[in-house]
Amino acid sequence: MYNIKTAIIDNGTGYTKMGWAGNIEPTWDIPTVISDNSDKNSTQVSKNYNEQLDFCIGNDALQQQVKTYPIKSGIITDWILMEKFWHKSIFDYLRCDPDETNFILTEPPMNPPENRESIAEIFFETFNANSIYIGVQAVLALYSNQVHEQHSSTGNQLTGCVLDSGDGVTHIIPVSDGFVIGSCIKHIPLAGRDITKFISQMIRDRGEKIDIVDLTRVSNEIKEKYGYVAENGLLQEFTNFDKPSKSGKQSNKFKQFSFESSKDKKKYSIDIGYERFLGPEMFFYPEFFDSNWRMSIDECIDNAIQGSPIDTRRNLYNNIVLSGGSTLFDGFSTRLQKQLQQRVDNRLQRFSIRNNNKIPEPISVKVAQNPYQRFSVWQGGSLMAVNPGFQNICKTRKDYYEYGPQIVRCNAVLSQGM
Structure with missing residues (x-):
């Protein structure tokens, strides 16, 4: 196991991060979405080449009319599609032989133990992986932050x-x-997708001329490029927006966003203003957006x-x-x-x-904060994999066939033996 390379796959609700141990950032960051056009009644196994041609994942899947998100609220809900997603991830993106690869996978807190067993079954029985480790996303993020603060690769006090x-x-x-x-x-x-929906609603209510096909994509780009949190609260931020600049012109907090239409490929521009800070404000005043959560x-x-x-x-x-x-x-x-x-x-x-x-x-x-907090879960796995103690917490193929899938029901604590 010492000389075998390790791949880290962090499957989130919205995006999947993939790459190799020792790197600071993942090599691939793609949407966790799949478009499957294969025959649902087909008896072909997932490794059949012809069936591989009938589904795609990530950005390719987003271009298709029919697409499915196999993960909802952090939990895998469609195991058949998730297996296909992993198949593409391993053979088309990572391009590795699972038989000679260790895998670090991630899971949300309170993930049912049955789900962990299902992951083990897929990776050992379908892909014949050398070994796997299923890490809790929060613990990996904490490990990444601890390593950055200590400027070492120990991460001993994970509190x-x-x-x-x-x-x-x-x-x-x-x-x-x-x-x-x-x-x-x-x-x-409440999460990023809800902020995107809120910005989309504000753009629609304002009567901006934007095709419904482009609305979600444009709203997401506005959120990522121009969104911010009002440090001094809403009232002060509204005042700052409404205050004209020294030249008497409109506040420079109002921006214009240009985008290309996916239909006619022409350039269009829309104005953006209060949505820049009102979207992220849902974290601090959720009752404005969801009456059931205050x-x-x-x-x-x-x-x-x-x-x-x-x-x-x-x-x-x-x-x-x-x-x-x-x-x-x-x-x-x-x-x-x-x-x-x-x-x-x-x-x-x-x-x-x-x-x-x-x-x-x-x-x-x-x-x-750390400079890579968008990828902190993935990075925690990357840093953990190069730690000499990593071999002590993996579950190997031999372990799986000797003791069964229940071996992944519990995790070794990273501070022990790491």
């Missing part, structure tokens, strides 16, 4: 609260010494940490790690740290009043 927000799902996961505190995990039904992201993090064992809370507040593309908005970490610190300070102040003005030791809130 922190991970805010993982991608395209389809947002989770808050407290981790203590490599153990996920499962009872305190928080799920937020808890801001800083309140969710605070509740997750307060529910954790009392001796871990101070360290959790001091290491809040951001992961995923929806945490990349300018101003996001600053606003989150400010509001969360205010919550903590207010609680300590109430404690002081109830205890005859006895002043408790202050708690410092620190929201950690």
